[in-house]
Amino acid sequence: xxxxxxxxxxxxxxxxVQALAGVDLEIAQGEFFxxxxxxxxxxxTLISALAGLVRADSGKLAVMGHDVVADYRAAxxxxxxxxxxxxxxxxxxxxxxxxxxxxxxxxxxNRAWIDEILENLDLTAKADTNxxxxxxGMKRRVLVAQALVHRPPVIVLDEPTAGxxxxxxxGLWQFVRRLNRAGHTIVLTTHYLEEAESxxxxxxxxxxGRVVALDTTANLxxxxxxxxxxxxxxxxxxxxxxxxxxxxxxxxxxxxxxLESCDEVEGILHSxxxxxxxxxxxxxxxxxxxxxFVRVMNSRT
Amino acid sequence: MDGxxxxxxxxxxxxxxxxFQTVAAPVLTALLYLLIFSHVxxxxxxxxxxxxxxxFLIPGLVMMSVLQNAFANSSSSLIQxxxxxxxxxxxxxxxxxxxxxxAYVLAAVARGVVVGLGVLLxxxxxxxxxxxxxxxxxxxxxxxxxxxxxxxxxxxxWAEKFDQLAVFQNFIIVPLTFLSGVFYSIHSLPIFWQQxxxxxxxxxxxxxxxxxxxxxxxxxxxxxxGIVGACFIVLTLFxxxxxxxxxxxxx
Ligand SMILES: Nc1ncnc2c1ncn2[C@@H]1O[C@H](COP(=O)(O)OP(=O)(O)OP(=O)(O)O)[C@@H](O)[C@H]1O
Ligand SMILES: [Mg+2]
Numbered sequence: 001x002x003x004x005x006x007x008x009x010x011x012x013x014x015x016x017v018q019a020l021a022g023v024d025l026e027i028a029q030g031e032f033f034x035x036x037x038x039x040x041x042x043x044x045t046l047i048s049a050l051a052g053l054v055r056a057d058s059g060k061l062a063v064m065g066h067d068v069v070a071d072y073r074a075a076x077x078x079x080x081x082x083x084x085x086x087x088x089x090x091x092x093x094x095x096x097x098x099x100x101x102x103x104x105x106x107x108x109x110n111r112a113w114i115d116e117i118l119e120n121l122d123l124t125a126k127a128d129t130n131x132x133x134x135x136x137g138m139k140r141r142v143l144v145a146q147a148l149v150h151r152p153p154v155i156v157l158d159e160p161t162a163g164x165x166x167x168x169x170x171g172l173w174q175f176v177r178r179l180n181r182a183g184h185t186i187v188l189t190t191h192y193l194e195e196a197e198s199x200x201x202x203x204x205x206x207x208x209g210r211v212v213a214l215d216t217t218a219n220l221x222x223x224x225x226x227x228x229x230x231x232x233x234x235x236x237x238x239x240x241x242x243x244x245x246x247x248x249x250x251x252x253x254x255x256x257x258x259l260e261s262c263d264e265v266e267g268i269l270h271s272x273x274x275x276x277x278x279x280x281x282x283x284x285x286x287x288x289x290x291x292x293f294v295r296v297m298n299s300r301t
Numbered sequence: 302m303d304g305x306x307x308x309x310x311x312x313x314x315x316x317x318x319x320x321f322q323t324v325a326a327p328v329l330t331a332l333l334y335l336l337i338f339s340h341v342x343x344x345x346x347x348x349x350x351x352x353x354x355x356x357f358l359i360p361g362l363v364m365m366s367v368l369q370n371a372f373a374n375s376s377s378s379l380i381q382x383x384x385x386x387x388x389x390x391x392x393x394x395x396x397x398x399x400x401x402x403x404a405y406v407l408a409a410v411a412r413g414v415v416v417g418l419g420v421l422l423x424x425x426x427x428x429x430x431x432x433x434x435x436x437x438x439x440x441x442x443x444x445x446x447x448x449x450x451x452x453x454x455x456x457x458x459w460a461e462k463f464d465q466l467a468v469f470q471n472f473i474i475v476p477l478t479f480l481s482g483v484f485y486s487i488h489s490l491p492i493f494w495q496q497x498x499x500x501x502x503x504x505x506x507x508x509x510x511x512x513x514x515x516x517x518x519x520x521x522x523x524x525x526x527g528i529v530g531a532c533f534i535v536l537t538l539f540x541x542x543x544x545x546x547x548x549x550x551x552x
Pocket of ligand 1: 014015017018019037038039040041042043044045046084552
């Protein structure tokens with residue numbers, strides 16, 4: 001089976017900016033994949049190269065085995081892209097925009113599917129409204145809808161939830177999850193890391209046009225982030241010498257211990273009790289992607 | 302094929318939805334030219350022996366409207382899509398660059414022809430035109446609007462801002478159309494300017510178009526058709542090259 005997306009040694013330079021510096025990535029069919037990275041890391045450029053909006057300087061990209069240059073028509077038919085920029089055509093209503101987009105892909109008689117998309121994105125009431133009259137979040141939803149009109153097996157969403165309210169964000173993710181369960185491959189970029197953590201099975205982190213981390217979400221969390229024990233001692237008490245090497249950080253009197261596993265809590269508490277330390281406040285932090293992200297971004301240049 | 306038809310439909314719908322600006326306004330402009338120029342010049346200018354100035358002027362105005370509107374259609378559509386960013390809706394689907402070209406040019410032809418028919422309709426009221434060779438009329442209207450549609454594409458692809466497009470329009474298209482014999486026969490010009498006019502492709506479009514109405518022209522219509530046809534082929538090839546390379550559309 002062809003991978004949904006195959007990216008080999010892709011480079012792209014804009015003037016003096018090396019936007020992509022040799023990216024290799026393979027995403028299997030059916031994955032829910034996260035593409036993360038700080039502003040300017042090259043996420044949008046990579047997606048644009050995949051969609052044929054940008055021409056890579058070197059390297060190869062393919063969608064479901066179809067090269068995006070040599071076999072662009074097949075590749076584009078299989079790909080749905082939600083662009084990062086909030087763009088729309090002010091001449092048309094929501095439904096007209098979707099029908100026209102459908103036609104561009106050569107899909108006819110698409111009314112039932114368009115209705116279903118509208119329903120799922122909570123746009124039914126706005127179907128005959130002109131694009132100009134929609135709020136920003138609604139325009140964003142129409143962009144999502146436009147990317148889906150031709151039922152692409154591979155769907156790439158470039159920050160689809162920027163500017164979308166909480167309720168809709170949840171609705172959108174439910175819909176996207178359902179598409180994923182139905183077999184669609186999903187690639188997502190977002191700056192909301194908790195979203196990526198809960199949705200994506202695998203994650204690539206991009207920095208200055210390079211992939212600096214690539215693993216399953218679970219592995220990344222395990223590798224770069226663990227449980228943390230934070231506690232505050234009663235005033236006037238100091239930490240026993242034996243525990244000092246284990247302290248990972250201290251801020252405003254709050255001590256943080258990085259834990260390999262939750263079992264270690266027992267030992268630390270035991271030592272404290274033995275030294276007669278009273279604890280004012282205690283908290284156990286779970287591993288989170290934000291911490292992973294920060295560590296990965298700071299660990300290499 | 303469906304992608305092409307949809308793009309053509311969208312481009313036609315785009316100007317049709319605002320036909321007050323895109324059709325009615327240029328018809329009114331042409332009508333004003335006719336009223337003013339024929340009022341001022343009817344008694345003073347005789348072009349060919351048997352043709353009144355007003356009759357002579359009408360085909361020129363019709364063709365000028367056809368050409369300017371064909372150019373305006375493709376150029377303004379492209380620059381708007383580029384500036385607003387919605388051009389990506391057309392770049393993401395599997396539409397080939399040839400289909401892309403054909404859809405924009407045909408929509409430009411449609412706008413040119415609709416405006417031309419409008420001008421013809423409102424001006425028919427003033428004089429009876431002889432309609433000597435209708436096929437020539439159709440041929441020059443279609444070829445001329447296709448050429449200006451292609452030029453509009455080139456301008457729309459090249460320009461990054463609306464004012465760059467305005468430069469293209471005001472310094473190239475408008476002078477070429479005004480100096481092409483819309484308002485006069487070039488035989489009334491000094492020799493030097495007659496010769497200069499022969500380098501203006503729009504001159505041949507107007508002259509050939511007018512031949513279709515009166516059966517007389519400044520140069521033989523077949524020669525005009527050859528020159529206009531050659532222009533069309535050259536511009537088509539050039540535009541297709543631009544599109545294929547992705548110039549300014551695919552970074
Ligand atoms: N068309 C362009 N012309 C010039 N430079 C560009 C162009 N597109 C992107 N760049 C540059 O390439 C680099 C990568 O940009 P890109 O948009 O891919 O980043 P990103 O990871 O999507 O960032 P963000 O999270 O802000 O969306 C940036 O330095 C950007 O300035
Ligand atoms: Mg981006």
